[in-house]
Amino acid sequence: MRAKQDNCTAILVGRGASLDGSTMIARDEDSHGGINEKTFMVRPAKTYDELYVSKYNGFKYHLTGQGCRYTAMPNDDQNEGVWDEQGINEYNVAMSATETEMTNARCLGHDPLVANGLNEDAMLAVVLPFVKTAREGVARLGQLIETYGTGESNGIAFSDAKEVWYFETGAGHQWVAARIPDDSYAICPNIQVIQQVDFDDTEHFMFAATIREFVSQHHLNPADDGFNFRNIFGTKDEADSYYNTPRTWYGQKLFNPEVVQEPTSQEMPFTRRPAHKLGVEDVQFFLTSHYNGTPFDPMGSYASGDAADQKRYRSIALDRNQESSILQIRQHVSAAFAAIQWVNLGFYAYSPYVPFYTNIVDTPANYQVAAHQVEPTQSAYWLYKTLEVVVEPRYHQYVGQINAYRDDCQSYAVGRIDEIDRAAHELRDEALTTYLTKANETTAAKVTARTQTLLSDFIRQALESSRYRFDRGDNL
Numbered sequence: 001m002r003a004k005q006d007n008c009t010a011i012l013v014g015r016g017a018s019l020d021g022s023t024m025i026a027r028d029e030d031s032h033g034g035i036n037e038k039t040f041m042v043r044p045a046k047t048y049d050e051l052y053v054s055k056y057n058g059f060k061y062h063l064t065g066q067g068c069r070y071t072a073m074p075n076d077d078q079n080e081g082v083w084d085e086q087g088i089n090e091y092n093v094a095m096s097a098t099e100t101e102m103t104n105a106r107c108l109g110h111d112p113l114v115a116n117g118l119n120e121d122a123m124l125a126v127v128l129p130f131v132k133t134a135r136e137g138v139a140r141l142g143q144l145i146e147t148y149g150t151g152e153s154n155g156i157a158f159s160d161a162k163e164v165w166y167f168e169t170g171a172g173h174q175w176v177a178a179r180i181p182d183d184s185y186a187i188c189p190n191i192q193v194i195q196q197v198d199f200d201d202t203e204h205f206m207f208a209a210t211i212r213e214f215v216s217q218h219h220l221n222p223a224d225d226g227f228n229f230r231n232i233f234g235t236k237d238e239a240d241s242y243y244n245t246p247r248t249w250y251g252q253k254l255f256n257p258e259v260v261q262e263p264t265s266q267e268m269p270f271t272r273r274p275a276h277k278l279g280v281e282d283v284q285f286f287l288t289s290h291y292n293g294t295p296f297d298p299m300g301s302y303a304s305g306d307a308a309d310q311k312r313y314r315s316i317a318l319d320r321n322q323e324s325s326i327l328q329i330r331q332h333v334s335a336a337f338a339a340i341q342w343v344n345l346g347f348y349a350y351s352p353y354v355p356f357y358t359n360i361v362d363t364p365a366n367y368q369v370a371a372h373q374v375e376p377t378q379s380a381y382w383l384y385k386t387l388e389v390v391v392e393p394r395y396h397q398y399v400g401q402i403n404a405y406r407d408d409c410q411s412y413a414v415g416r417i418d419e420i421d422r423a424a425h426e427l428r429d430e431a432l433t434t435y436l437t438k439a440n441e442t443t444a445a446k447v448t449a450r451t452q453t454l455l456s457d458f459i460r461q462a463l464e465s466s467r468y469r470f471d472r473g474d475n476l
Contacts, residue, residue, distance in 0.1 A: 007031060009189055009247050009316050010099045011283055012157055012164050016182035019279040021331035023164050025157040026283050027096045028348060029073065029085055030320040037076040037370035038085075038323040038381055040343055040356070040363045043129065045069040045090065056081030056121040057151055061144070067129030071341055071358045073323050076370040076381075081121030084128075086325040088339045088358040091132040092160055094327035097123040099155035100190050102235045103170045110218045111171035114149030123156065134158035138165050138177045138206050146208050149173050153233075155188050161329045161338065165206075168194050170233030174214055177206040184271040185278060187251035187286075189244040192234035193270045197227045236266050246296065246313035251286050263296070263313060280326060280342065280353075281410060287324050288348040290315040299349075299395055317349035319388075323381075324348050336432055337424040340417070343367070346384025350391050350402050352409035354447050355417055357424075357436040364444040376455075380444070383451055390458050397465075398458060405454050409447050416443050 007030035015023045029038070048063040055078065068091060072084035086096045098120040103113075118126070123141065131137040137158040149172040156167040166186060167177040178194045180186050181204075186193065197205050199212065208214075215221050220232050230236075241264035249263040255274040291297045295305030296313050304310050326342035342353040356363070370381035377383075391398050420439045427435050 007190065007320060008099050009287065010096065010155065010157060010187075011251060011286055012159070012166060012180050012186045012188070013278050013283065014164050014180045014182040014184050015162065015331065017185050017274055017278055019277045022280075023094075023159045023161065023329045024278075024280065024283055024326055025094055025096050025159045025164060026287060026324070026326040026342075027086060027099060027157065028287050028316065028324045029322050030318070031322050032320065034319050035385070036322045037372065038073055038345065039076050039370050040323075040341075040367040040380075041072050041074055042360055042362055043070050043072055043084070043087075043125075044361070045129075048129075052122065052126060054081055054116075054119065054122045055079065056083075057119055058116040059118055059122055059148065060116075061118070061122075061126055061148065063126060065130060069361075070124075070128045071356070071360075071363075072124060073325060073343070077372070082125055083121045084124035085120075085323075086327060086341075087124060087128060088327055088329070088341055089128050089131070090359065092329050092335055092339045093128065093131050093134055093137055094157075094159045094329060094339070095124055095128045095137055096157040096325070096327060097127075097154070098152070099157075099188050101153040101155050101168065101192050102190070103153040103192070103233050104235050107171045107174070107218075107220060107233050110220070111173055111214065113151045113153075114172045115151055117149035117151045117172065118144050119151050120154060134160040134163045134165050135206075138167055141167060142175055142177065142206060142208060145169055145175050146173050146210065153192070155193070157188075159327065159329060161331060161335070166194065167206075168192055168229065168233075170229065171214075173208065174211045174233070175208045176211065176229050178270070179204040180271055181273075184273050185251075185255060186271045187248045189247040191236075191240050191244045192230045193248075194229045195231075195270050197229055199227070230270075241266065242312065243314045246291070247316055250289065250291055250294070250316070254286055254289075255282070280328060283326055284342070284344075284353050284410070286316070287326070288317050288344070290317045290349060317347065319347070321346065321348050324353070326353065333421055334425065336428070337421065337436060342413075344384075345381050347388035347392070350387055350406075351384045352406045352447060352451075353413065354409075354444055355413045356440045356443070357420065359433055360437040360440060361433055362437055364441045366448060367444065377452075380448065383448065383455070387451060387455055387458075390455060390462070394458075394462065394465075397461070401454065401457070405450065409450060412446065412450075413443070416446075 070089035071087040246263040
């Protein structure tokens with residue numbers, strides 16, 4: 001069984017905080033090691049009447065009713081579970097599951113985790129096909145957690161064209177969800193982040209039916225008034241100040257540079273209004289960052305401190321990166337082609353984000369395979385993992401080319417979206433879905449070709465710069 005680890009970094013952006021009015025939920029899916037083969041797939045719509053059984057922990061649930069089509073980022077090897085992770089359904093509801101979190105021992109003592117409860121590996125499969133709004137997604141997941149419990153503490157993001165929600169589980173059956181204010185963003189590392197919950201404000205908060213009674217009965221609230229979920233259920237231990245809070249600090253430093261905070265602070269707010277509107281490129285930069293421009297950059301950039309500073313905090317971009325998705329629901333185009341899933345594979349600081357429209361029936365062939373055998377010509381996952389292996393030993397030699405390549409791919413992606421939008425505007429129904437499916441293939445093929453060319457150039461440069469090169473005149 002796959003070990004559950006503290007991984008991943010998430011960012012959520014309300015429509016009023018984004019440049020173009022999009023909602024965005026995004027997450028880096030990291031692993032406990034350097035390899036966890038990921039693919040990009042489409043799950044077709046179908047009528048369900050089947051028992052879902054998790055290969056990961058044995059969770060069972062009878063799925064019934066009509067389920068819609070959705071995209072997903074599953075593991076290639078599903079012997080230990082599906083792990084669909086992140087996707088957008090045909091109703092333009094996005095779901096990212098999950099951000100690993102921790103509940104304190106006191107709360108777990110009163111409501112232990114459930115060994116065969118609903119866990120990360122199954123959440124997308126039992127929720128996303130059956131919901132038409134983000135709020136419905138929160139309600140369905142909440143009902144399942146209350147009924148079946150969970151074996152993990154997690155944060156789950158939902159969004160649609162109007163709303164962005166963050167859902168957190170605390171203990172076996174307790175949960176709350178907070179709607180991100182339209183004009184704000186949230187950074188979510190591997191700790192509980194939701195703070196004050198207003199039980200009378202059902203427009204912005206949802207919660208387990210039992211949670212207030214649970215907290216009161218077991219005397220869990222350390223405050224005289226209010227209900228701070230983070231303070232009641234979270235850990236807030238010393239390790240959090242080095243593994244988790246620096247990631248919040250860096251995100252808020254990027255988007256609110258006027259605010260002075262310490263990386264180890266346990267009191268940084270869950271949401272902030274950004275000093276400027278955020279584009280998809282801002283989200284990309286944060287998710288691929290490594291404390292750039294600070295003493296804590298482990299890659300040893302110009303501003304990095306000494307060796308101790310460089311290893312002081314857990315970086316966002318690091319060797320355990322597997323896939324990163326930005327789930328963007330746009331406002332200014334038809335709902336039929338408003339949803340885009342930006343996918344980054346490999347080591348995020350070296351790889352580009354590729355935009356995929358999600359009103360599709362299939363994904364590019366090289367995004368569907370990531371078998372244990374390393375095949376960079378057949379698998380997008382292995383192509384970008386190979387790029388990581390080549391770049392890392394010569395990062396400072398290659399970083400200029402890497403940054404230029406990533407900027408070039410992003411400019412191509414932006415222009416490509418403009419091009420596809422113009423053509424899509426004239427199409428409807430099956431013709432539109434067919435067009436978007438083929439358009440994604442063209443986009444992916446173009447970025448794949450650029451990556452293969454870059455990789456070839458790097459290998460040639462490496463062969464010409466071997467430390468063991470000997471010229472005839474060296475010792476004459």
